[in-house]
Amino acid sequence: MAQYFEAHPDNPQPRLLKQAALLLQKGGIVAVPTDSSYALVCHLDDKDAVDRLRRIRQVDEKHHLTLLCRDLSELANYARVDNRQYRLLKLGTPGPYTFILEATKEVPRRVSHPSRKTIGLRVPDRKGLQLLLELHGAPLLATTLIPGGETEPLNDPQEIRERYEKLVDAIVDAGACPLEPTTVVDLTPMGTGGDPVVVREGRGSLQALGL
Template sequence: MLYLVYHAAVFSLPIENSLTLILDVHPQTPQARLLRQAAEQARAGGLLVYPTDTCYALGCCMSAKAAQERLRQIRQLDVHHDLSLLFSSISQLTEYAKLDDRNFAILKRVLPGPFTFILPATHDVPRRLADPRRRSIGVRVPDAPVVQGLLGELGEPLMSSTLQLPGDSLPLHEVHEITDRIGNRVDVLLRAEDGKTQCSTVIDLSEWPPRLLRRGLGDPDSLGIELADTGNPIAEEV
C-alpha cells in the first residue's frame, strides 16, 4: 500500500512494486509538515531518496545499519566502499571531520555547494563509516532547500550516496524511473522536480596538496588552490 502525499491531501492507492511513501515538496520552500514525515521515517531506520543540489541521492541515519545495508545492496557496493555524510552546515560538519584553518577557509569559500570533500575523521565517526586505512570521510553541505530542510528536522547528518545504479552511466533523475527500478526497496521519496545528472565535484583535503578525485558540477577553480588531478575511479560513485 502506498500513501501518496500531494500538498494538503493524502491518497491511499494500491500500487504494486512501488515506493512506500512519495512526498511532493516545493523545491524552494518545502513544506515543514512533509519534511517532518520524512525525518520520522529516517529516525525509524528508513531509507530515503531525496533531491540535492546535484542529483537525487539515497540516504539514511548513521545509526540505521539495516538501511545502510539496503543502500549498499541497491547500489551493489561492498563494505569497503565509503559513503558520504551530508551536513546542514560547516559548523555541524566539524563534529565529524577535522578541519585546520587552511581547509576551513577552502570550505567556507564554496559551501553550501556541489562539492564533496574528503577529510580526516574525528572520533565521533564510527569505525565502520570511515576509511579504515586513513580514517577519512567524505562530507557535503548541499545547497538545496529540500535536503537542508530534512537535515534541519533530523538534527544529525545523513549517510548518503548518489542514486546511480550498477551499469548506468548517469544517476537516476526522473521519478517514474526511480519507482520502476528500485520500487519498494526504499521507504520515502522526497519529490521536488527532476534532478540533475551531474554529481558533486570530489576533492581530497586529507593530505596536502589537495587532489581532484572527480570533476562534477562544482567548479574546481572556485576553490582558489592548485589541485592534483588523480581521476580516482573510486570517487565516481560517491
C-alpha cells in the same frame, strides 16, 4: 511499498519532510534530490540501515559514503579540519562539492573508509534537503542514486519510483535536479602540508575553490 512525497522545489512543505524525517529515524532509506543529483540517504548511526543502503546501491565498504551536514560547524564535529582546510571548505559550502577528510570518533568506523579512516562530507545547497537535515537533527549518510552496473545517476522521480519503490521506504519528489555529480576534492594531504587532490571534477567549479 515506498511512500511518495511531492514537495515543492522552492518552498517544500514541512509536514511532508517531517514524515520523511520520521522514517529516517526509524531506520528507513529515502531517495532525495540534492544540488547535484538524487541520492539515497539514511540515519548515520543505524548499522542495519547503512548495510541496506550499500546493498541497494550495490557498493562495498570501500566505497566512500558521504555525510550530508547542515553547515560547516556541524561538519567540523565529524571531520578533523585545520585552518587551511577550513578556508577552502568555506569557499565550497554550501554547494555541489564533496570533501574527503579524516573522520573523527563521531563517525562510526563501519561508515568511514576501512583503511584510510576518511569520510566524504558535504553541505548541500538545496532548500528541501536542508529542511530535511534540520528536521532530522543530525547529518545523513548518503550515496548518489546510481543503479548497479550503470554510470549515470537517476534524475526523474517517476523513474526512481518505478525502479525503487519496493527497495526504499520513501521518495521525495521535488522535480528534476542537475544530472552532474559533485566535484570531489581530497583535503587530507593538506593536513601534512600537501595540496588538495581533485578526485573527480563535477558540477562544482574548481576555480571557485582556487584550484
